[in-house]
Amino acid sequence: MVRALEEILAQTKNMVFFGGAGVSTESGIPDFRSVDGLYHQKFKYPPETMLSHSFYERHTAEFFDFYRQKLIVHGAKPNAAHLRLAALEREGKCKAVVTQNIDGLHQAAGSKTVYELHGSTLRNFCTRCGKFFPVSYIEDAAGVGDGVPRCDACGGIVKPDVVLYEEGLDEQTMENAVNAIRRADTLIVGGTSLAVYPAAGLLRYFRGENLVVINKQPTSADAMANLLIHEPIGRTLDPTDPVEG
Numbered sequence: 001m002v003r004a005l006e007e008i009l010a011q012t013k014n015m016v017f018f019g020g021a022g023v024s025t026e027s028g029i030p031d032f033r034s035v036d037g038l039y040h041q042k043f044k045y046p047p048e049t050m051l052s053h054s055f056y057e058r059h060t061a062e063f064f065d066f067y068r069q070k071l072i073v074h075g076a077k078p079n080a081a082h083l084r085l086a087a088l089e090r091e092g093k094c095k096a097v098v099t100q101n102i103d104g105l106h107q108a109a110g111s112k113t114v115y116e117l118h119g120s121t122l123r124n125f126c127t128r129c130g131k132f133f134p135v136s137y138i139e140d141a142a143g144v145g146d147g148v149p150r151c152d153a154c155g156g157i158v159k160p161d162v163v164l165y166e167e168g169l170d171e172q173t174m175e176n177a178v179n180a181i182r183r184a185d186t187l188i189v190g191g192t193s194l195a196v197y198p199a200a201g202l203l204r205y206f207r208g209e210n211l212v213v214i215n216k217q218p219t220s221a222d223a224m225a226n227l228l229i230h231e232p233i234g235r236t237l238d239p240t241d242p243v244e245g
């Protein structure tokens with residue numbers, strides 16, 4: 001808990017939170033972009049390749065093998081950051097959460113207005129008939145035939161509603177995010193270095209008073225921020241954490 005941030009939160013009437021992988025790492029979800037030795041031992045290609053649209057098209061079974069092992073997470077729970085943002089929404093202060101994460105933890109914490117720029121592993125649709133399937137359907141396809149999940153109604157491939165490399169973002173989601181940021185008096189950027197498209201671009205729409213950046217590493221928005229916090233985001237947003245600053 002940071003006094004200067006609490007003062008901003010006490011004043012704000014229209015706050016938007018923009019978050020990245022750092023919000024989920026504190027729930028034990030690894031950032032798949034931080035390539036570790038395991039990738040090289042276990043998989044033939046870097047994650048950016050295996051999570052690309054062309055790889056999904058050409059090596060569908062391998063895609064789902066990687067996807068199940070690296071993108072579907074088990075037993076992760078919302079942390080103090082997710083819970084505080086949900087509470088701020090209930091108080092009428094937080095108007096939207098814009099996230100690059102695909103784990104559904106903001107909704108699990110109780111947030112209602114969540115714009116998921118990169119989609120969600122919790123939603124999966126048949127590419128032929130559009131039928132919805134839960135994440136368990138993707139998991140259960142492991143070891144059945146070639147491991148590619150197929151629709152029980154029409155036999156089409158069931159594809160996660162996750163934006164792969166080479167794929168465009170959902171236009172409506174982007175528009176909603178832009179409109180929320182444009183209207184905000186306070187924008188909190190947390191757990192993202194802003195290096196991943198379109199994060200840095202979205203910030204350009206912010207016209208409000210307070211830009212808060214919470215990230216352990218430097219970001220491209222640090223120079224614009226009027227409050228910069230280099231602390232873990234869970235502790236920073238935890239109202240029960242001892243006050244600092």
Ligand SMILES: [Zn+2]
Nearest residue numbers: 126129151154
């Ligand atoms: Zn189908």
